[in-house]
Structure formats: C-alpha cells, structure tokens
Amino acid sequence: MDAPKVPRRTMEQFCGQVCSFVRFSPDHEAISAELTGHMEEHRDALLEAHPSMTLWDAESEAVRAMGDPEALGRQLDQIHDHRLGWFQIWFRRVVWTLTVLILLFALPRMGEIITNLTASPSYDGFGIGYLLEHYDEYNVVADFTPGAVWQWNGYTFSIQRAVVTHSETSVYSDEALHLSYLLKVTHSNPWQRGPEFREWLWAEDDLGNRYPSRGQQALYQLPTSAGDSSGNPSAVYPFASYYDLWVGGIHPEATSVTLHFDRFGENAISLTLPLEGGM
Numbered sequence: 001m002d003a004p005k006v007p008r009r010t011m012e013q014f015c016g017q018v019c020s021f022v023r024f025s026p027d028h029e030a031i032s033a034e035l036t037g038h039m040e041e042h043r044d045a046l047l048e049a050h051p052s053m054t055l056w057d058a059e060s061e062a063v064r065a066m067g068d069p070e071a072l073g074r075q076l077d078q079i080h081d082h083r084l085g086w087f088q089i090w091f092r093r094v095v096w097t098l099t100v101l102i103l104l105f106a107l108p109r110m111g112e113i114i115t116n117l118t119a120s121p122s123y124d125g126f127g128i129g130y131l132l133e134h135y136d137e138y139n140v141v142a143d144f145t146p147g148a149v150w151q152w153n154g155y156t157f158s159i160q161r162a163v164v165t166h167s168e169t170s171v172y173s174d175e176a177l178h179l180s181y182l183l184k185v186t187h188s189n190p191w192q193r194g195p196e197f198r199e200w201l202w203a204e205d206d207l208g209n210r211y212p213s214r215g216q217q218a219l220y221q222l223p224t225s226a227g228d229s230s231g232n233p234s235a236v237y238p239f240a241s242y243y244d245l246w247v248g249g250i251h252p253e254a255t256s257v258t259l260h261f262d263r264f265g266e267n268a269i270s271l272t273l274p275l276e277g278g279m
Helices: 011-019 025-049 055-065 069-079 082-119 128-133 214-220
Strands: 140-144 149-152 155-166 177-186 201-205 228-237 240-250 256-261 269-274
Touching (some): 011 025, 025 082, 128 240, 149 269, 155 269, 214 228
Antiparallel strands (some): 140 155, 256 269
C-alpha cells in the first residue's frame, strides 16, 4: 500500500503555517519575508540546474526542503520571545508618551521668557534682564526689535529685543554706548542645545573698533577697559535657547555694531545692529 502523499503547499501557505506557532505576531511579516527569500533562492537554483522542471515543481520542492512547518515554527518562537518583544514595544510607547507630555508642558511656557527675564537680573547688571527691570533708571538711546534672521548648522538665530543706553564707565567717558540684547536660538531637535556664546561672541562697530569676547580677552590678554562683548544663557527650552547678551563701552560716535561668532573660523554669525532709532 502506497504511503499517502503530502499535499503540496505554496510558499505563502508554508509561511502562514510556520507563523501560526510564533506567538509574537509583530515579527510574522519579517519571518515570512525571510522564509520566502530562502525558498525563492532554492527555486531559482533548481530551475537553473534543471531547465526542464516546471515552476510549480520547483516551488514545491523548495517548500518541501524547508522541512516541517510546525517544528520550524516552534524553533522560531523560542528565538522571537513574545515577552521580550512586547516589552520592547511598550517601552518605546512609554518613552514617546513621556516625551510628548514633557513637550506639551514646556512649549506653552516659551511665551513667558521675556517676563521671566525681567524677574531675573543678569550678572553684573549689564544684561537686558536687569535693564528692563530698572528701565527708568537708564538713559535709553534706542529700543527696538531687529528683523534680521540668520541660519547656521541647523540653528536659526534672531534677536527678540535690543536696547541701547549710555554707558556709565568706559575709556570714552560717560558718553559711551552700551548695547543689551536678547538672542533666541531655535533648532529642530528638542535635545539639542544652543552654542556657547559667552566666551566667543565678539563685536565690531562701524568705526573699526573691536569689542572682544571674554575668551579672546583671556587668550590674547586684552584689556577690558576698552569695551567687551559677553552675556549669559537665560533660558533653555525644547527647540529653543535664549541668551542675555551685551556689548559694553561702545564708541559714542558709532552708529552700528556687527556681531561675530567665529570661534573656529566658520563665521557662523555676522549680523549688524543699529545703535539709534526704534523708540
């Protein structure tokens, strides 16, 4: 008596039977794709070695060569651990949910930054935060919002507000000017932070006078009495960082100041600001 013939399976049917024994369903598609690839390679090799073989016979032989679908499925079930797989999926979902909640909490507060700055005076009383809190005590020459926006390395820079006052002390006597401004730096990555400006942002007026950064003063042993450029980070939020910056001891006859940030010679920032108007 002849043994019963094993029914022929298609590749799709074989993959379905194997996956029925794999409990982690999100991996079924990848398993089917891998098994199908192996069977197609075997089929093509058979057709090349036996030109007279039909496509149906070659596919059937390739499926048969894969062995028992139940045994293969149970083996793959041990490799694709359903407990570990579902843990990874839910862990990623929890992380993304927490990230969204953090962003939803932080983003609405971005409009409060100017108010927060006025409540938090800058170091040495030079920044715009301190100036806005004691605005009536200063001889204000100009108060404006520059419209220029510039970009570099994925960052977008803009100045939210600039105030020019008469400086109290400098080599140019009491007539010297002092520029205080709030710089906003935005970026598309919520984990990214803005550049370190305090040590390397310097300025030059339209008369050719330079106002070095703190880093340049230390590096080249420059005197601070002739004016300088400095500041402090004010606030860091997802997608944005804010800086409370200033240029002090500006020549009284200067009509504009150009800001530069080129610590490594890349000329990342070169923006000119007027020193009059905007009142």
